[in-house]
Structures are given as structure tokens and as C-alpha cells.
Amino acid sequence: MLSLTLRLSRGVALVVTLGILAACALPRVGPNKSEIFAGSVLREGDAFVLTVDDRVNAIAAVAPALGFSAGFLNAGEVGSDTINPGDTLGLTIFENVDDGLLVPTGQNATILNEVQVDGQGFIFVPYAGRVKAAGNTPEAIRRIITDKLSDQTPDPQVQVRRLAGDGSTVSVSGAVNAQGVYPIERPTRSLVAMLAAAGGIGVDPEIARVTVVRGNQRAEIFYDDLYNNPRNDIALRDGDAIVVKADSRTFTALGATGTQNRVKFETPTISAIEALAQVGGLSSTVADPTGVFVFRNEPEAIAEQLVGQDLTGTQRVVYVLDLTRPNGMFMARDFAIRDGDTVYVTEAPFAQFSKTIAAATGSLNAVNNVQSTTGL
Known part of the structure; x- marks a missing residue:
């Protein structure tokens, strides 16, 4: 009789404990699916909750493109051969006489390095005077200097090369x-x-x-x-x-994933499947594959295409990915993650039930310990 009474008391204790735990908020990673759907505009919330399909993927994949106008x-x-003011030239002048204008005695050439093109586009060459360099190629400058020196020394040979300058x-x-x-x-x-x-x-x-x-x-x-x-x-x-x-773009991964973190993009584009893979995938013990959500603020133009109605300003959109659907993995593979997205995976209902049972079992064990100590 005592044993039956004890079992009944424990059963009552279990029911009471489960009720208390159900009324209390057990620890969890975030909102469940029902709570997210409760935020839909269809339920007086302020977010559009959309199930991802081929149409949604085609619209949501639009992103600001990088490129040159x-x-x-x-x-x-x-024209790299066109000389500009500020450029620096190097000149080599050959003369075919023993006593030349510019060439030292015993040598056949003189080198003029670091000849700066002035702000007006001219250079100065001894015996040739001021020579217009800006707007000309090295070949054109060579001909100008050669013509000016040929009247003073027979058959001069001039070489003009462009040096690194600040032009x-x-x-x-x-x-x-x-x-x-x-x-x-x-x-x-x-x-x-x-x-x-x-x-x-x-x-x-x-x-x-x-x-x-x-x-x-x-x-x-x-x-x-x-x-x-x-x-x-x-x-x-x-x-x-x-x-x-x-690349400074990031997305945030939260919920029942391998890790919860702010994650940098590793490639120019990344899909929902790749984003989950970067954070270790779904937790095999608690994740709900029917409850993968992507939270995003969509520009007005994209949001209007998604919902088919006129809107004003940026809109909150929650994309729903159900990986268990026949094409669920393909939809997630084709869904493009964008900068600033939040990827959230809900816990499976069983995970919350397991927490409730674990908490209840712990409570009953505590009651038993008290009974054993008091001799009741």
C-alpha cells in the first residue's frame, strides 16, 4: 500500500513538475518556428515571412554588382611615349669628331641624366637650347635635338629615353x-x-x-x-x-548550428548551404532542418517584387528554408546570402521536450534525495 502511494505521489510530482517547467522558459538558442511566424505581417507583425522557391530565389538573388562603368x-x-611636364628624360649624344661640342676629349658620347621637363613642357640641352618636350614622343624629341645640333657638329647621333618621373x-x-x-x-x-x-x-x-x-x-x-x-x-x-x-562583407550565424558567430565571406558569392557549412552545419542533436531562416532588410524595389504589392521603404523579410522538402537542398543551394544577413536555425521540438524531461528528472531526483534524507 505504501509503495502504491509512493508511486502515485511521484506521478503527481512528475505531472506538477512538467506543468511548472512548461510554464517556465527553459534555456534555448532563440525563438522557435511558431514565434517567428507570429511576427509575420499576416499575423499583425512587421516582417514578410516567405518560403523560398525558384521565384523567390530569382528575385532575392539580386545584389549590388561590382564593376567598372x-x-x-x-x-x-x-600613350606611354608621350612626354608630360614633370617627366624626367635621359639623353645620350654621340659626336663623330675628336673635339666635339659636348663629348669630352677621348670619348665618343656624353650622357645627360635627370633632364627634367619643366612646367611649361620644355627641357634645356646645351647648344640646342630650349626644346619642347611635352606632347612629343622620345623619337620626336630626338629629331628636334638632332636638327638643332647638326648645324654645329657633323652628323650628331642622339638617343632619348624616358625615365621614371613625377608626370x-x-x-x-x-x-x-x-x-x-x-x-x-x-x-x-x-x-x-x-x-x-x-x-x-x-x-x-x-x-x-x-x-x-x-x-x-x-x-x-x-x-x-x-x-x-x-x-x-x-x-x-x-x-x-x-x-x-x-572583402569586408559578413553574415551572422545563430541557433542550432555547429558554431554561432559573425562570419566573413570567403568567396565573392555564397549560398545558404555554403553559409551553413562555414559554421559547421546543422547541429545533429538539436537542429530542426525544417526551420532554417534568413533575416534580411530588403530594399523597397525587391520587396515589392517578392510580395506583389506597393510598399514604402526598406522592408523586413524572413526567408524560410525547409531542407526536408524534395527540392529543399536545391533551394538552399541556390539561395544567395548577402552582406548583413542573419542565418538562424531553430531547435527541433524534440530537443525542447528532452530539456523538459531532463529538467523534470533532475527535479524528481532532488525530491527523492530529500525523502531519503528525511526518512519519508
């Missing part, structure tokens, strides 16, 4: 191996060649972004796109600023 793409290469230059900074100011020369008239002259990039090419600032124009592109599309290897202009930096 027509102004950058259509600019032709600067047409670009600055290269950021995640490159040799930051600095570089002249635009024949081998470095395009973006790829200039980056190579700066020692190449110093970050993973998959996450490198290259920005070119030209006056009031600004354009950005992924480094890999410079090679995937040769047209992106734009011609440079005097004063261009080239900045290389690592």
Missing part, C-alpha cells in the same frame, strides 16, 4: 606588397600590370577587392574578375588612386 571601360590607353603617375595602396606612387610607363599602362609593379596583392585573391578612384568617379571590382574578364583590365590615367582591400 563605361567611362572606365572605354578609356583608351595613355603621369598613380598611387597604389592597401593590401599590396609594395605601396607607393608609380609612373605610367609602357609596361604599366593598365590596372593588372600596375598591380604587378606594386608587388602583387597581399591577401587571398578570392576575397580581394580593387577600387579605382578617378576624379569624382569611383569603381570597385573583385580581383578575380580582372582575369575572368580581360575587359576589366582598364587603362590608367594620371592621378588614379588604386586601393586593394580584403
Whole structure:
């Protein structure tokens, strides 16, 4: 009789404990599916909750594109042989006489290094005077100097070479191996060649972004796109600023995943499946594969296409991915994660039930310990 009474008392205790636990908030990773759906505009919430399908994927995949405008793409290469004010030239003058105008006795040539093109575009050459250099090629300057010296020394031979100067230059900074100011020369008239002259990039090419600032124009592109599309290897202009930096986009992973963290993009594009893989996938013990959510603030234009009605301003959108559906994995594979997204995985109902049972069992064990101690 006592044993039956004890069993009944324990059963009552279990029911009471489960009721108490059900009324209390057990520890969990975040809201469950019902609580998220309760925030839908259909239930007087302020978020649009949408199940991901092919139509939603096609609309939601739209993202701000990186690339160069027509102004950058259509600019032709600067003639690297055209001399500009501020450039530096090197001259070598040969004379066919023993006692020449410029050549020292016993030698057949004289070298004039570091001949600076002045602000008006002229250089000074002894016995030739002021020579117009800016706007001319080294070959044209060679002919001008030769003509001016030929009246004073027989058959002079002149060689003109362009040296690195502070005329047409670009600055290269950021995640490159040799930051600095570089002249635009024949081998470095395009973006790829200039980056190579700066020692190449110093970050993973998959996450490198290259920005070119030209006056009031600004354009950005992924480094890999410079090679995937040769047209992106734009011609440079005097004063261009080239900045290389690592991709700063991130998404946040929360809930029943392998790890909960703010995660950087490892590639230019990333799908929902890849995002989950980056954080260790779904927790095999507590995750609900029918409750994978992506929280995002969508621009007005995209939100209107998604819901098929006129809206005003940025809208809160919750995308629902059910990995257990026949095409669920494909939908998640095709869903593009964007900068600032929050990927959240809910706990399975069984996980919460297990917590309730565990908590109840612990409570009953505590009651039994008290009974054993008091002799009841």
C-alpha cells in the first residue's frame, strides 16, 4: 500500500513538475518556428515571412554588382611615349669628331641624366637650347635635338629615353606588397600590370577587392574578375588612386548550428548551404532542418517584387528554408546570402521536450534525495 502511494505521489510530482517547467522558459538558442511566424505581417507583425522557391530565389538573388562603368571601360590607353611636364628624360649624344661640342676629349658620347621637363613642357640641352618636350614622343624629341645640333657638329647621333618621373603617375595602396606612387610607363599602362609593379596583392585573391578612384568617379571590382574578364583590365590615367582591400562583407550565424558567430565571406558569392557549412552545419542533436531562416532588410524595389504589392521603404523579410522538402537542398543551394544577413536555425521540438524531461528528472531526483534524507 505504501509503495502504491509512493508511486502515485511521484506521478503527481512528475505531472506538477512538467506543468511548472512548461510554464517556465527553459534555456534555448532563440525563438522557435511558431514565434517567428507570429511576427509575420499576416499575423499583425512587421516582417514578410516567405518560403523560398525558384521565384523567390530569382528575385532575392539580386545584389549590388561590382564593376567598372563605361567611362572606365572605354578609356583608351595613355600613350606611354608621350612626354608630360614633370617627366624626367635621359639623353645620350654621340659626336663623330675628336673635339666635339659636348663629348669630352677621348670619348665618343656624353650622357645627360635627370633632364627634367619643366612646367611649361620644355627641357634645356646645351647648344640646342630650349626644346619642347611635352606632347612629343622620345623619337620626336630626338629629331628636334638632332636638327638643332647638326648645324654645329657633323652628323650628331642622339638617343632619348624616358625615365621614371613625377608626370603621369598613380598611387597604389592597401593590401599590396609594395605601396607607393608609380609612373605610367609602357609596361604599366593598365590596372593588372600596375598591380604587378606594386608587388602583387597581399591577401587571398578570392576575397580581394580593387577600387579605382578617378576624379569624382569611383569603381570597385573583385580581383578575380580582372582575369575572368580581360575587359576589366582598364587603362590608367594620371592621378588614379588604386586601393586593394580584403572583402569586408559578413553574415551572422545563430541557433542550432555547429558554431554561432559573425562570419566573413570567403568567396565573392555564397549560398545558404555554403553559409551553413562555414559554421559547421546543422547541429545533429538539436537542429530542426525544417526551420532554417534568413533575416534580411530588403530594399523597397525587391520587396515589392517578392510580395506583389506597393510598399514604402526598406522592408523586413524572413526567408524560410525547409531542407526536408524534395527540392529543399536545391533551394538552399541556390539561395544567395548577402552582406548583413542573419542565418538562424531553430531547435527541433524534440530537443525542447528532452530539456523538459531532463529538467523534470533532475527535479524528481532532488525530491527523492530529500525523502531519503528525511526518512519519508
